[in-house]
Amino acid sequence: MNTFRTLHRSILLLFAVVVIAIVTLVHFSVNKIVAEQSRAQQQSLSPAISLIVNQLLKPLHVSEALGRSTELVALMDSEELDVPEIQSALARLEDEFGMKFFIASEKARMQYNSDGTNIPLIKGKVSWYFKYKKLPADRVADIGKWEDTHFYIDIKIYNKDNEFLGFFGIAKSLKSFISIFDTYKQQYGYDFLFVDEQGDIMLSSESSLMAEYSDFTNLSELPWFASLPVDVKDQRALNNRLVTINQQEYLIAEVKLNQFNWTVYLLSPLDKRQADISQAFVVSVVTLLVVVFSLFLMIYHLLYYFRKDMQPEMVVRKSQRLPDRPGIEMQYKELLEAYSSISVVIAGIDNFAVINDTYGRNTGDEVLDKVAGNLLASIRTKDIIGRWSSEEFIILLPETGPHEAMDIAESLRVGLATMDTSDLQSQIQITGSFGVSFSASSKSLNELTANAEDALYQARRDGSNRVCKQLIS
Template identity: 70%
Template sequence: MNAFRTLHRSVLLLFAIVVVAIVTLVHFSVSTIVAEQSRAQQQSLSPAFSLIVEQLIKPLHTAEVLSKSPELVDLMDAETIDPQQIHSMLNRLGEDFDLAFFIASEKARMQYNSDGPDIPLIKNKVNWYFKYKALDKPAVTDIGKWENTHFYIDIKIFNDDGEFLGFFGVGKSLKSFVSVFESYKLQYGYDFLFVNDVGDIMLSSDADLMAESSDFTNLSELPWFATLPDDVKDQRNLNNRLVTINQQEYLVAEVKLNQFDWTVFLLSPLDKRKADISHAFVISVVTLLVVVFSLFMMIYHLLHYFRRDLSPEAAGRSVNRLLDQNRIEKQFDDFLAAHHSVSMVLVGIDNFASINDTYGRNTGDNVLDSIAAYLFADKRNKDVLGRWSSEEFVILLPDTGPHEAVDIAQNLRHGIATLAGPSNHPQLQLTGSFGISFTASPRPMSEVAANAEDALYQARRDGNNLVKMQLIE
């Protein structure tokens, strides 16, 4: 219980430090608090990041996934290009994803569009195709189609022999961006500037700064940017810098979009924040004290409820530190030798591949860590947890019958279903499927595992978020 007592004292110390910190904050001026809180908020503007993901990253990922379609490659690699089949596919994709799609065929030297007429790809007339074809990049972003300006993502397509077949891409009208940005600005008060590597403004919440024809507004043309020191302008390092626009102060936050070689500048007006914090400062401090005290009481009662010794191994364990199959097999043999019976539980994360494809591998890794931490914290002291595959875990339950193993698995299944999603996608619902097998006689782990895997597959076939058992005949 030494670890428990140490943690208990640490919580008390943490509460005391927080109280002292809050009292110290009272002595600072409101303007200092505004500046510091604004900087902190600019670093974690989740609504802004959500907007960037929805409007830019999601179309990019959509185009990247669709570009790997065998149907697309076959259409572009056919000996004779069939415009009718191409338009059929593009129109279907446009209806499914509510985006404009196009195919620029190297063989036909034609650009086929889902939302407009076909365009012959002729040098010195359609410059983008030949310019980007020569670049050593798999994907390019650009602004084009000047009669109805679009934001485009162009992805190079190759056949199995590495032969260049042309471009597949997705486009969004700049009018749709203007509408979304205006709505966001009304709700949150922030302005956007999406700037490429040479300083041209590609997208903006200010409709007057959007590209028209082939005329881009450069960052250097903005009056407030011209007032900055030369070294700041040369490096375009504006993060956490105060600027004055139309006699109003703005705080600039900077976000790198490496997928596009762009930088996003978020401009936050300070006047409203000063007024809000001046009126609500005392209430905020009192509320923070209540919240911290409530958290302290909750942690205090949880410690008394669980009363588990915490080892450094448990505190620092992550999904990458779980036992692998070889070590699990050794534990299995040891359990059979010492206890004569073992239940095996396989745990599979439902729809894990879809989570990776939709939200990215970082989110998938966060989901794995979250579920691994939960399984480790909730297992009994005598049980062993390991990694079975990329999206599956294994739990060995010594001296545990199959029906007791089912009860344990049901509790774990319910616990996973109540876990919060990753911090960047809290709405994500997590569930797991369970397959159970059991042996009371010496036999290879592979035989028990095969039955547990069959049970797990049955749980997934029956709709996920289920516990199934298959005993050895």
């Protein structure tokens, strides 16, 4: 009877495990698909945002910052313009920033370029100066210089009496944009369209759509745009819309570039994203089927050995179950693919060598286990913790800025300092020091941890039981 009862319970347990595994399979697969869709969307947008910042917003901020300098205003506001000094200053800026600069003087009605050339600003011959001078906007982005087409950022300059002195700006050859866009297209597979308020395409990853000899391609001239419903074309509301280009489906993401009154359309090929999502789904299904099969094997062995006394479960300390350095490095590479920024925290137990020497290795292991358990219970579900050295732990905080990482580390520090140690020998007081580092780019783990370890050593030099950070310069 006892044998039958044990067998009956084991079969019920097997049935419950199978049901739970199937439910988990469905739930995990759905979550994986949603996560993969979000990851694919983020992977397509992140490089685009990086390109916009580096190629458009950075030159804009550089020109605005330089345009406010008293030296530049003084050069443009002097009664007699010192042309050699102006051209020398522009040449220095070109050498320093690697971009073309110019000054268009209202007093001299001349445009001075960093390459040493001068252009008279004559009505009827130079239209941009007089057109943009009348505009209320203090900054304008435009395409010009048609013999070698350039992208320009023009900043209006005023003196302290608010008198208009002319324009200061930056020029970049469209050839450089074509090269950069082509690199991005080959790497990520999507196209860019930078469109102004009138629908004219100012910049594009498709070189044939670039402006040439003042002839702009309008968005309405593109076949895929012309095929859209009238209300969509009128409002130019294309975000998350599917379009067909050359018999291939693309998903459009829309980003407003308010600094120039432009809209950026990012066209991502759908077949690549579907392949990534399908691959992730297959991997999830196979993984969970392996888990289910393993559970069947486990139950089988339980049924086979149910008459035998079970051996006591070997106790494995929490600190020994944490991933080591190779495991952390592998998980860090996975986080780099899923998130755009990562903070790293190195946590060290204060005076751990003294605890080992005073109370013995067994007590030291108990302290490690207690600290590991406290840290594990305190971090977020998406965070990863591992062993870094004999007395140090490493915590990876994905999608977490340096200020938030400092707050998390401070919370962990307080948690260790206030932890109940009554079960330890002589009620040892445990504290920890923490070093924080951060990266918003694909830095190596060694580079991040080097800065975090430096910050940890600084915390210990400052008296321990504190948090310090050191960011990558």
